[in-house]
Amino acid sequence: MIRALVTAAALFLLAGCAASGAPADPFAGMRTGEGTVVWQKEYEFSPMPEPWRLLELDEEDYSIAFFRSCDHGTPGNYPCESMVAYAEEPFGYSRDLNQRQKEFFRRFLWAARVDFDEPRVQPVRALEGEALQADTIGHERVLKHKVLVRVVFARRGERVVAFYFTQWRPSDKEFDRAPMEDFHRFIESFGYLKPSFYQRLQ
Amino acid sequence: MEGHQRNLYLYDRFNARVAGVSHDGVPTLRHWSDDLGLTFPLLSNTTGYLGMFFGAQHKGTPMFARRTVIIDMWGKVRYIKDGSPDYREILLLLKKLHAEEGRS
Numbered sequence A: 001m002i003r004a005l006v007t008a009a010a011l012f013l014l015a016g017c018a019a020s021g022a023p024a025d026p027f028a029g030m031r032t033g034e035g036t037v038v039w040q041k042e043y044e045f046s047p048m049p050e051p052w053r054l055l056e057l058d059e060e061d062y063s064i065a066f067f068r069s070c071d072h073g074t075p076g077n078y079p080c081e082s083m084v085a086y087a088e089e090p091f092g093y094s095r096d097l098n099q100r101q102k103e104f105f106r107r108f109l110w111a112a113r114v115d116f117d118e119p120r121v122q123p124v125r126a127l128e129g130e131a132l133q134a135d136t137i138g139h140e141r142v143l144k145h146k147v148l149v150r151v152v153f154a155r156r157g158e159r160v161v162a163f164y165f166t167q168w169r170p171s172d173k174e175f176d177r178a179p180m181e182d183f184h185r186f187i188e189s190f191g192y193l194k195p196s197f198y199q200r201l202q
Numbered sequence B: 001m002e003g004h005q006r007n008l009y010l011y012d013r014f015n016a017r018v019a020g021v022s023h024d025g026v027p028t029l030r031h032w033s034d035d036l037g038l039t040f041p042l043l044s045n046t047t048g049y050l051g052m053f054f055g056a057q058h059k060g061t062p063m064f065a066r067r068t069v070i071i072d073m074w075g076k077v078r079y080i081k082d083g084s085p086d087y088r089e090i091l092l093l094l095k096k097l098h099a100e101e102g103r104s
Helices: A002-021 A097-107 A178-190 A199-202 B002-006 B009-014 B026-036 B049-054 B087-103
Strands: A037-039 A042-044 A065-068 A082-088 A120-126 A129-140 A147-155 A159-170 B020-021 B042-044 B069-073 B079-084
Touching: A042 A178, A082 A178, A097 A129, A097 A147, A097 A159, A120 A147, A120 B049, A147 A178, A159 A178, A178 B002, A199 B087, B002 B009, B020 B026, B049 B069, B069 B087, B079 B087
Parallel strands: B020 B042
Antiparallel strands: A037 A042, A065 A082, A082 A159, A120 A129, A129 A147, A147 A159, B069 B079
16 A cells, blocks of 8 residues: 555656646636637737747736747847737827827837837738738847837727737848748737727727 | 827817826926927926925925826816826726716
8 A cells, every 4th residue: 555655656746747847838728729819808819839938028018928039940149039919008199000100119129229220111901900010120239239120000999009020130140030920820810809998988 | 198198089088188297397398298299288397386286295295206196177186196107097087077077
């Protein structure tokens, strides 16, 4: 009996080791049968595939964000990282999409001391409505870094929301644009499960 | 301030107006307002008189942190909260006050 208990305890410990070695599913308990996740009981989307990781947020600039480094066959060394995020309250205040993108880039990555090239904007569709995509490159000339930025401004009710893609690289390295495909798949999968606070405020 | 600017259309619907109040001087506020693209007034309150007049600041007590104050149409302070503005809480109260106005 004692031997059986020791064996059982050992198996339990081994199982514990195996479990701790595997990364925890950040969406455990949120997954639906359709391959999507329900986030904060308000959003539904397909999570970003590996090697993207969910970012733990300690501020309210974004509702959700994913991150990946360059350690997966992409070129470059630090700074070498990409981020995808969704924000309910992107910088700026106008409800006109084109005006909003102008306001946005006056504040975005301000603390990183980035000079942005003039954004190239084009109409696109997102969240089942008209949207505006803005592409630019920011230059951090002191540290000799650069950042590739694509922002899709869309509407939720009356208000403007935004999806961000950023990718940092050393100034002398090429960008890797392949992760942008994941970004667009994320946007296409993204939807709302209930009206926003502002829609309910009416 | 940018959050208030973003919500101006909702403040209008609730018959509310927003003004920023600061200890800074007029040239500083003018620059700040232009830089942020604000369209609502910023008041230079270098002596702190405005806060004391409305009962939102004790006399002789300097205020260095952010404070949100909501004053109803009868001049009564209905809300004071220190720290970053809680925009949702503000909007819900403005909606309630607007409903009270309709009943008065």
